[in-house]
Amino acid sequence: MLRRLSLVATVAVLLTPVLSAQTVDEIIAKNIQARGGLDKIKAVQTIRSTGTITMGPGMEAPGSMVQKRPDMARIEFTLQGLTAIQAYDGKDAWQIMPFTGKKDPEMMSADDKKDIEENADIDGPLVDYKSKGNKVELLGKDKLEGTDVYKLKATLKNGDVVTIYLDADSYLEIKEEVKRNVRGSEQEIESVMGDYKEVNGMMFPFAQENGIKGSQEKEKLTLSKIELNVPVDDAIFKMPAKPVAPATKPEEPKK
Secondary structure (H helix, E strand, O other), X not given: OHHHHHHHHHHHHHHHHHHHHHHHHHHHHHHHHHHOOHHHHHHOOEEEEXXXXXXXXXXXXXXXXXXXXXXXXXXXXXXXXXXXXXXEOOOOEEEEOHHHOOOOOEEOOHHHHHHHHHHOOOOOOOOOOOOOOOEEEEEEEEEEOOEEEEEEEEEOOOOOEEEEEEEOOOOOXXXXXXXXXXXXXXXXXXXXXXXXXXXXXXXXXEEEEEEEOOOOOOEEEEEEEEEXXXXXXXXXXXOOOOOOOOXXXXXXXXX
């Protein structure tokens, strides 16, 4: 009898990772279904989101983001008459940030590149996570401001760790926390999603609040429109050439 109990306990320990992995996949499958289903998600080739970023009192910046398969993204926003651009063409990430006095395009740093690289993934980190090189663990069931949630830990291929909170009833994502190293120090950014609306049979959050975890300063994104499968030229994701400085006219010899 003792030997049998010991054997049962051993088998239970060995099977625990398998059962856990199945549970993770079940929850991810329900999230995908809640978003509209895998077929509809995969049928989306481009997404154009239009809205406003509120950075503080009286600081509103209209902007847009365009995403295109397989891995391209472009973000634009205008503030105080100046338009900033960040883009990723599947390989290189570049930006134009006129607020810093730089009006010419320049390559983004490896740390800054991660944000837009992740935005370029239309499907998100959970869909096909294994083939993307991501690892996902179920951390359990928890409460988030009174709401029952499933807590998933996704370790991305690039090393970032993303904690994803799914509403236990709707299975839609309501919060995300990202840990990453920025210029040698670890930062944790949190994003809260809400105001889900249906677009062509799919669910998208039209409101998002972003900021460093623990900080009172947050950026609020309010979307007015999401368009799917609009025509998008690949050229908009490519870094434009820097303008060539006009040649200086040689000085005439003094008489």
